[in-house]
Amino acid sequence: MVSIISILYSINQSTLPGSDTYKGLNCRKHSALLTDFGGKGDGVTLNTKAFESAIKKLQTLANDGGAQLIVPPGKWLTGSFSLTSHFTLYIHKDAVILGSPNLSDYPLIAPLPSYGRGRDVEGPRFQSLIFGTNLTDVVVTGGNGTINGQGTTWWSNFKAGHLKNTRPYLIELLYSVNVQISNLVLVDSPSWNVHPVYCTNVIIEGLTIRAPVTSPNTDGINPDSCSNVRIVDNFIVSGDDCISVKSGWDQYGIKYNRPSQHIVIRRLTCISPDSAAIALGSEMSGGIQDIRVEDTVAINTQSAVRIKTGIGRGGFVKDIFVKGMNLNNMKYVFWMTGNYGSHPDPGFDPKAIPVIKGINYMDVVAVNVNQTANLAGIVGDVFSNICLSNVKVRLSQTPSKIQWNCTNIQGVSSNVTPQPCELLSGKGPSGCNFPAKALPIDGVKLQTCNVALPLLL
Numbered sequence: 001m002v003s004i005i006s007i008l009y010s011i012n013q014s015t016l017p018g019s020d021t022y023k024g025l026n027c028r029k030h031s032a033l034l035t036d037f038g039g040k041g042d043g044v045t046l047n048t049k050a051f052e053s054a055i056k057k058l059q060t061l062a063n064d065g066g067a068q069l070i071v072p073p074g075k076w077l078t079g080s081f082s083l084t085s086h087f088t089l090y091i092h093k094d095a096v097i098l099g100s101p102n103l104s105d106y107p108l109i110a111p112l113p114s115y116g117r118g119r120d121v122e123g124p125r126f127q128s129l130i131f132g133t134n135l136t137d138v139v140v141t142g143g144n145g146t147i148n149g150q151g152t153t154w155w156s157n158f159k160a161g162h163l164k165n166t167r168p169y170l171i172e173l174l175y176s177v178n179v180q181i182s183n184l185v186l187v188d189s190p191s192w193n194v195h196p197v198y199c200t201n202v203i204i205e206g207l208t209i210r211a212p213v214t215s216p217n218t219d220g221i222n223p224d225s226c227s228n229v230r231i232v233d234n235f236i237v238s239g240d241d242c243i244s245v246k247s248g249w250d251q252y253g254i255k256y257n258r259p260s261q262h263i264v265i266r267r268l269t270c271i272s273p274d275s276a277a278i279a280l281g282s283e284m285s286g287g288i289q290d291i292r293v294e295d296t297v298a299i300n301t302q303s304a305v306r307i308k309t310g311i312g313r314g315g316f317v318k319d320i321f322v323k324g325m326n327l328n329n330m331k332y333v334f335w336m337t338g339n340y341g342s343h344p345d346p347g348f349d350p351k352a353i354p355v356i357k358g359i360n361y362m363d364v365v366a367v368n369v370n371q372t373a374n375l376a377g378i379v380g381d382v383f384s385n386i387c388l389s390n391v392k393v394r395l396s397q398t399p400s401k402i403q404w405n406c407t408n409i410q411g412v413s414s415n416v417t418p419q420p421c422e423l424l425s426g427k428g429p430s431g432c433n434f435p436a437k438a439l440p441i442d443g444v445k446l447q448t449c450n451v452a453l454p455l456l457l
């Protein structure tokens with residue numbers, strides 16, 4: 001196998017016709033194909049062992065320029081497997097990774113410390129299809145190759161209450177730095193699609209994520225207690241929030257105390273009739289701050305950038321900057337929910353009150369809207385320093401009679417139609433706040449890397 005790796009390595013140094021290029025945080029010195037490790041792309045053979053032995057072997061090259069594992073054209077059935085550091089998983093454009101529908105192909109792992117339990121069911125949870133923990137410099141990318149979670153049986157078993165553990169996510173990385181997930185098509189995840197947790201320096205771009213709009217909890221991208229994150233150029237159709245920024249659940253999240261912060265979300269296109277384009281929460285107990293959202297398009301979506309929180313969560317959502325939204329066919333444009341409920345267990349602290357402040361929305365155009373705003377703070381805990389500027393909302397043919405439903409909030413507005421509620425009618429600046437200086441993660445340049453495809457392809 002070493003010789004195969006070195007042959008591929010030498011091919012990789014030339015740019016033969018038939019080789020692909022991709023953008024990576026780092027290019028790798030060594031390459032191997034899944035077929036070098038017994039992989040069979042027939043859609044029937046289980047490839048978990050092939051992935052595991054390939055990655056185990058390539059791990060030994062981490063300190064010698066790193067390695068990439070190429071998933072060639074074919075249908076590659078697999079259970080859960082784990083990535084390694086200084087490593088790229090490259091999924092060819094004609095390759096489809098198929099998630100096994102067999103529960104035995106997903107090991108059980110401990111709940112996240114900031115959640116205290118599995119999200120669906122108490123206790124351990126199934127490890128994600130593609131998993132990684134405590135890694136440095138890891139890339140999952142491709143020429144828009146596909147990862148299909150084959151979620152149908154998971155969804156029906158979940159809805160019927162047949163699952164004794166929390167469903168696996170499609171891709172989850174824990175405690176990792178320098179992470180890239182890009183240029184992939186993610187289809188029918190059993191639950192959330194992309195879940196970086198306790199990670200720093202994360203780039204997620206060029207993903208197409210699809211699941212039926214009726215499928216349960218198929219959130220697109222959920223950065224959770226992560227810092228320095230760039231989420232750009234993604235297209236998501238799903239049964240839950242297209243993006244959901246999180247930071248742990250009630251007393252467990254408060255104790256773990258790790259915020260999600262310094263996140264840029266740019267050029268998201270979202271379709272999600274029963275959920276938000278971007279949710280902040282509901283699990284936000286470690287805090288959410290400095291989130292910059294630019295150029296969002298949402299169609300047939302319940303709401304745009306929604307804050308979800310409640311008594312017991314604690315934590316904060318502050319310094320949120322939203323600029324440029326083009327919305328079509330929405331139930332709400334603005335939505336803040338202060339009574340979300342959904343507690344991990346009865347042990348939550350009823351005195352843990354979330355702090356919500358400094359929420360800025362500017363340059364919003366929305367058409368075919370039912371209710372412009374549903375903004376509900378918490379009695380005794382006013383959501384404050386809300387700013388709206390340059391907002392134009394056109395209503396649907398049968399809109400709600402009350403366009404601004406505001407309670408326990410405070411803020412200002414400028415150039416907003418229809419006329420905002422009294423609590424937001426103070427005169428605001430012609431443009432709400434937006435940070436002038438880009439985040440460092442925004443400036444990180446990706447390199448152009450080669451994938452040599454063997455001539456037999």
Ligand SMILES: *[C@@H]1O[C@H](CO)[C@@H](O)[C@H](O)[C@H]1NC(C)=O
Nearest residue numbers: 046100101102103104105106
């Ligand atoms: C699931 O995998 C287990 C362990 O490999 C095996 O015993 C079982 O037959 C599989 N179930 C199905 C439905 O294939």
Ligand SMILES: *[C@@H]1O[C@H](CO)[C@@H](O)[C@H](O)[C@H]1NC(C)=O
Nearest residue numbers: 113133134135174175176198
């Ligand atoms: C991963 O890092 C976390 C946090 O530093 C640590 O608690 C955990 O033990 C590490 N796990 C492994 C497998 O090294």
Ligand SMILES: *[C@@H]1O[C@H](CO)[C@@H](O)[C@H](O)[C@H]1NC(C)=O
Nearest residue numbers: 093142143144183206207208
């Ligand atoms: C992958 O998809 C993105 C987004 O749809 C597109 O811009 C890009 O050209 C595609 N790349 C390849 C190699 O097909």
Ligand SMILES: *[C@@H]1O[C@H](CO)[C@@H](O)[C@H](O)[C@H]1NC(C)=O
Nearest residue numbers: 371374375376400402405407
């Ligand atoms: C206004 O919001 C409250 C909750 O804050 C809700 O109970 C009520 O039904 C809403 N009214 C309308 C007309 O949307």
Ligand SMILES: *[C@@H]1O[C@H](CO)[C@@H](O)[C@H](O)[C@H]1NC(C)=O
Nearest residue numbers: 330331370371398399400401
């Ligand atoms: C829009 O509002 C009307 C009147 O309140 C209601 O009957 C209708 O169900 C709403 N439509 C949607 C999509 O929420």
